[in-house]
Ligand code: C2E
């Protein structure tokens with residue numbers, strides 16, 4: 016799997032930004048290139064307009080030049096002295112010899128000073144006509160230097176199709192500069208129309224021929240009304256006459272259409288030709304392309320944005336999943352606290368920091384006391400609730416730079432930075448208090464439970480320079496806190512380690528002893544008031560390979576902690592049953608065998624079956640066996656499993672005896688619930704008899720309880736006849752103790768039974784037991 020979290024991919028929003036960025040960029044490029052294309056279209060149109068203007072200008076200029084030449088010729092010949100004397104046809108011929116070149120334009124003629132036609136290019140007899148009212152005549156008559164004058168459009172005098180014309184005129188003078196008439200030529204405006212129509216392009220394109228005073232001579236598209244109109248008032252007119260040529264964009268006065276105009280002065284004539292291309296037409300092609308390009312780019316942009324959105328969404332999902340996985344891998348799902356893996360990382364980080372800064376830190380190993388009982392009695396949901404609540408409380412007790420995590424089960428770990436003994440003690444105390452507050456686990460029934468914790472503390476670097484060692488030492492200290500009675504804080508001390516080491520060595524040796532017949536069983540008789548043997552208690556012994564034997568209290572505790580006790584008890588049970596069967600086979604009357612058991616035994620799922628099988632294999636019955644257990648068993652965390660076993664054992668008909676009665680819990684209801692048969696009054700009470708009134712009255716009360724509940728009351732550790740007598744007086748049924756016999760090896764026990772059979776009275780028994788000598792205690 017690609018790790019996204021650490022890369023660029025860790026920021027999905029980037030992809031949206033990138034998508035938007037690319038979209039903006041492509042849009043920008045598209046807009047820029049469209050703009051470029053538009054400029055191109057305009058430039059092309061400008062070139063085309065200019066080219067057309069130039070060609071029209073040239074064509075018109077050429078024709079006007081011819082016309083002017085013809086008029087010059089005519090004027091010169093008319094002014095030639097003596098020409099008036101020539102016959103009219105000769106005069107005409109002489110005057111208009113060059114006019115043939117310009118005949119498409121119209122007729123040439125000359126007038127006298129009154130405006131009367133005197134010469135006509137089209138006939139030898141000029142028409143009887145006066146042009147004195149025409150502007151071209153009047154201008155020439157009035158202005159000496161009018162030069163070649165181009166008239167406003169006018170309609171001819173002649174009948175027939177009256178098509179508009181203009182006239183070009185020149186002044187005629189005599190030698191003294193006196194006005195003698197004009198030479199003029201008419202020009203059909205149709206000629207220009209024809210010329211323009213040949214070059215016209217688009218529907219909205221225009222070609223206009225103007226006089227420099229603004230009078231329209233011809234305009235295409237053709238409307239008769241346009242001819243003769245003046246554009247001089249229009250805002251776009253001035254540029255047309257200010258320079259010889261140029262281009263501009265403007266909205267037409269005549270039809271309000273926007274056009275690109277190109278204009279050009281016709282040589283030196285007071286005429287301007289203007290070509291107009293509608294911008295709509297210029298940009299038509301561009302618009303189509305822009306449309307297509309725009310649509311494509313919008314589609315692409317939308318696609319791109321959608322893609323980047325989708326991609327970033329996918330990425331976001333993926334990142335969320337990764338984060339979840341990370342949480343699962345590094346955090347405890349129930350409490351949300353760092354888990355063991357994460358804690359180890361944190362511990363390492365803090366250790367490195369502390370090494371760098373030469374500072375100290377504390378590792379607090381926090382273990383809840385009897386948490387399993389919560390699970391068993393209240394259910395796992397309640398257990399989870401308790402753990403979450405405890406986690407919250409723990410978190411409240413530490414500072415932000417410190418770390419709290421869950422190692423698993425009911426174990427938590429706190430790492431406190433910059434922490435000395437004082438601060439650690441303070442925080443641990445606060446934690447104990449916080450944990451001990453009642454926890455509401457069922458608000459409907461208002462069920463609250465109270466739980467305590469045991470805390471072990473290791474300080475770095477004093478108690479270890481590596482995280483593993485610190486953790487282990489804090490754990491060791493926590494065990495000390497538990498052994499000290501729970502709800503306590505203990506600092507790690509090297510002695511703990513020594514103890515733990517010794518314990519481990521003992522555990523290993525014990526295991527070896529169990530495998531290699533290093534264990535044995537001693538038997539201590541139980542007698543009644545008359546000294547008759549009523550039973551025997553099997554007590555395990557470990558002789559450590561010749562060295563001094565190790566007291567059962569000690570190695571039993573180790574075996575219980577390591578779980579080895581289950582195997583040991585099973586072995587003792589087998590051995591005791593075998594021995595009982597053997598004694599009976601030898602004809603020894605041993606009524607009942609008591610075996611010591613502990614909580615761990617009952618947790619074996621096959622325990623009742625195991626007992627049945629053991630009894631059977633030695634030909635014994637349930638009534639032959641009594642199980643001795645302390646009250647503690649019934650208050651074990653796994654009380655449910657134990658109860659099931661106890662019920663099954665009870666159903667089998669095996670008697671239960673409460674060992675060390677009076678030292679444990681005050682609740683007595685369990686005596687009834689588990690059909691207990693026997694109470695064994697603890698040695699501590701028996702030994703106080705004769706010297707401790709309190710012990711005496713307690714022993715008395717305990718016997719009393721047994722009597723009320725109709726249980727057999729047995730006194731342990733009876734060492735003196737006075738003790739026996741006191742107990743007897745108050746109704747004790749059976750006795751066990753050195754007064755009768757120490758725990759004995761099997762052969763010695765058999766001898767004791769035989770000797771005792773002969774003389775069962777108690778005092779003697781004591782003497783005999785001492786005489787036997789070979790005691791095992
Ligand atoms: P317990 O069941 O209360 O056993 C009685 C203890 O009192 C025995 O100690 C016994 O030697 C001692 N005792 C008997 N009479 C006298 C007396 O007159 N004076 C004095 N001072 N002591 C007397 P022991 O054998 O050292 O056993 C200690 C404990 O170890 C037992 O206490 C029992 O709880 C446990 N234990 C012994 N064997 C086994 C076993 O096979 N399985 C289990 N689970 N626990 C065992």
Ligand code: CA
Pocket residue numbers: 552611643674
């Ligand atoms: Ca016992």
Ligand code: CA
Pocket residue numbers: 674675695697698731
């Ligand atoms: Ca006992």
